Amino acid sequence: MSAPNGATSGAGSGWWPPLREELRGVQPYGAPQIDVPVQLNVNENPYPPSQMVVQDVADAVAVAAATLNRYPDREFSELRARLADYLGPEAGRSIAPEQVWAANGSNEVMLQILQAFGGPGRTALSFAPTYSMYPEYARDAMTPWVAGRRHEDFSFDLDEARRLVAEHRPSVILLPSPNNPTGTALAHEVISELCAIAPGVVVIDEAYAEFRRAGTPSALELLPEQRNLIVTRTMSKAFALAGARLGYLAAAPELCDALRVVRLPYHLSTVTQAVAIAALRHTEELLGNVEELRSERDRTVAWLTEQGFQVAPSDANFVLFGVFENREALWQQLLDRGVLIRITGPEGWLRVSIGTAAEMKAFKNALGEVTR
Ligand SMILES: Cc1ncc(COP(=O)(O)O)c(C=O)c1O
DSSP, rough: OGGGGOOOOOOTTTOOOOOOOOGOOOOOOOOOOOOEEEEEESOOOOOOHHHHHHOOOOOHHHHHHTTTTTTOOTHHHHHHHHHHHHHHHHHTTTOOGGGGGEEEEHHHHHHHHHHHHHHTTTOEEEEEETTTTHHHHHTTOOOOOEEEEEOOSSSSOOOHHHHHHHHHHSEEEEEEOOOOOOOOOOHHHHHHHHHHSSEEEEEEEOOGGGGGGGGGOOOOGTTTTTTEHHHHHHSSSSSSSSSGGGHHHHHHHHHHHHHHHHOOOOOOOHHHHHHHHHHTHHHHTTTTTTTHHHHHHHHHHHHHHHTTTOOOOEEEEEEEEEETHHHHHHHHHHHHEEEOOOOOOTOOEEEEEEOOHHHHHHHHHHHHHHHO
């Protein structure tokens, strides 16, 4: 490989390519993408869109395609309005389009949050075990990262949070609710107290919120009283639209406005906007399997418990279970039987996403075989 401008490449001298020091030797993120019959490793909705939704999305893309010589609407105004309409009922009051922001997956939303509110000399705080991408977002936004601990049963440790907030004065606190990989949701009291003591923003990542059990609240209900609260969502999970890459958030308009400073110009393509708007016209149908997935989740928790495993109660579309002496070996044995799950969480635990009834049957059969 040759270096730009004819400079010597340095190949063999150990410095090429000229990566930032802290990125050298780092493996790119990636859950294994393996083509097996039963894929239960990245918390997708297992049900593909119906032919009617496919046709409506295709028609919307065809209309968008005729305008592709032009840049997209940089403020994605219609999409923001439709997302605000979607969130209103969950928030228990109407949400204005100015309170909504979106990007290519909630991954990108989170990166923009850290670019705007984190950065060198500031700190981002979270609590482990949690979503493995957070430290990577922080690293990429050059934001020092601090991870406290949850209780042994994965519930939130507010005393630990108070201590770490006082010690580190984080400009960003990042917390999923329900948490990935444990499935644990946060109580309103916890979120309200964090908002009160945080010197910066509190991000509640509700990627899995639509799967929460009855009685579990959404942080959206705390808007707009908590002015430093950001609630992120995604169309990748319950909404069955992972391939479209659309994540979004609700927050005070001032916070949304601040993100406009760091976003790349025209970051949401015309096609992405058209697909998301078309999908939102079919909200009821796309979310139509959520109830079934919730029941399947509860049945999976009950079954795993009956089998004698430790199981984390879940408000999401996945279940963390264990504890295995050699989880890598077990994971491989399941894979050998065509069932792909995820090695994540504390040592000894595994996570299974909730699939169709047939997929969960295959998972149970395979797990039964390899643990008998
Ligand atoms: C807690 C959590 N937040 C955010 C994401 C990112 O989702 P996306 O970028 O597809 O919106 C995921 C994906 O698995 C997740 O588990």
